Amino acid sequence: MRALRATPALLRLNLRRDRIKLPAWVLGIAVMTMYFGNALKLAYPTEQDIANVASFANSPAAIMMSGPGYGMDNPTLEAFLANQYALYLMVAAALMNILLTVRHTRLEEEGGRTELILAGVVGRNAPLTAAMLTALVANTALVVAGTLALAGTGFDTAGSLLLLTGFAALGLVFAAITALMCQVTEHARAATGLAAAVLGAAFLIRGIGDLTAEHGSALSWLSPIAWSQQTRVFVDPRWWPLTLSIGFAGAALVGAYVLVGRRDVGAGLVAPRLGAAEASAALSHPFTMALRLQRGAIIGWAVGLSVAGLFYGAFTESIADAFGDLPDDILVIMGGAEDNLVDGYLGLMGFTMAFLVSCFAILSVRRLHSEEQAGRADPVLATKTSRAGWMG
């Protein structure tokens, strides 16, 4: 227990630092859940409306972007919410946990603040434990706030609780995965990237798994996202898939603790290599500087999007076949006529890709802000580089 000394004090510190950020995340996800539920009520007031739109949910492209399709043959509003929209809220919950865990472990360590903390009477495992307890507090708050919001607007209380617990369970899985990633690399940004890549892979795996069989195949069950979706919430509820989430989170966490106990403070598993002694000739302009600084991110996104593109391409044929049976109003979105279905599908996927590329663009431009915050903009702007020129 020595190794956990001062954990309560660190937990209080984390909550104090996050007193704006965490409530914003938790309330944001809870309110979005409630909003989706109520927007659906307004948009599809009758059972028939839902049945019409749910037929779209059985198409392969929609399955990729939704869930395993429980209750979609005779859909209720609740089941439709759980199948179609829960995925995005789960991703949001996972992101909250990834960012939270990195913020309270590796980012602190990279900044040298963990060294200051650990020089006190503080156990070696206390910072990680405090971060995980912070995640537990946030996810518990999410369950409470989300369930109250959803049940408060007329959704089944037990179902709402299961749905939100599913979000929180996925959140805890990603808190633990991120804790593990934070031991592997010594850079907070890289740890975030690794955890986000795992989230992307989990998204893709459950999509492919759910495509290959109704209500998900064995492949789906390899993805933590599936565990939260396989609760069949609002249809034929079962709690046990969430024990997989908790078990997996526990195992990942044990791995993280083993590594924390063995490694140096500030170091990762991957030892840093020596780099170039001189800047290449290309590194002479704010634009090439930005390219160099974001090299890893650019490569990562390019590989990720290429894999996604390959995947979308490989399924074009079978998906176009399945679209033949769609109602007319969906056909309009997908190209207007049966002959145009492939074009329409690829157009839609192009749109999805454009959306993802925009995410990268936003993250990339945000670096301007973080560079300025960290004081790294000052020395650059003190050269002949103008403010506008610095933006590349």
Next chain:
Amino acid sequence: MNTVIEVENLTKTFGTVTALDELDLTVGRGEVAGFLGPNGAGKSTTIRVLLGLLRADAGRASVLGLDPWRDTVELHQRLAYVPGDVSLWPTLTGGEVIDLLCRLRGNVDPARRTELIDRFELDPRKKCRTYSKGNRQKVALIAGLASDVELLILDEPTSGLDPLMEQVFQRCIDEVKQQGRSVLLSSHILAEVEKLCDTVTIIRDGRAVETGTLEQLRHLTRSTITAATDRDAAPLAQLPGVHELRIERGRTVFEVDNAHLDEVIRALAEYGVRSLESAPPSLEELFLRHYGDSRESDPVGGAR
């Protein structure tokens, strides 16, 4: 001797880089020990091993009789640490951080906290985001000095402080010394080390190249002799232990290894000495001798 820090053959590598190469270091109880070395010599690495933040690859380190890696928590109840590059939580105020760090350590004297904030002229209500480097350094110093511990480990604690605050710091260390507490002070400011420290260890490339009291170190190196003589004393340059003999404004100036001082002074007397000045080596000269590659070849030998 009763020691608080004992390091023997300490080795630490990062990948292919050897940061510490069989380092030896001893700090006695009640001593203020200076820890000198050029950038990248391994000072901070040593300190982080002593704090149990890094695990050594080989060798033995003992602090207050405890193993820093195994008994980290017990050890930290009895020491305080101030890093040289202080990073704080941008959204917390300086006062909040001081209290946090003090509470994490325990043994805090609240009156002393107030007194130190006063002496270092820190405004504890400002957010850390707005602090300059010097002010962040003050926060860590106040938190470290406010605790009642046996050993202070300070890693370049005055970097970023203005000369006035440096004086305040030096007075604080004097008080610590009078209370019989021990200090390991890594520093680049030689005047500060000369003023504060009882013993000095100079490290280079992860090895201790020189260690002992300032007096011992001075004895082992050279004095600068300036003499006016009746006859030209240039032939002295032939004697063993005489270096860089030159004539400046009609006076003979040379450096002499302290081990040869006696013979050289006797020889000098033969030339009819009219005036004689002898300057002991400053710490700066000691330092430069061990840092500058060109003069590395001089065998100086281990002290003590």
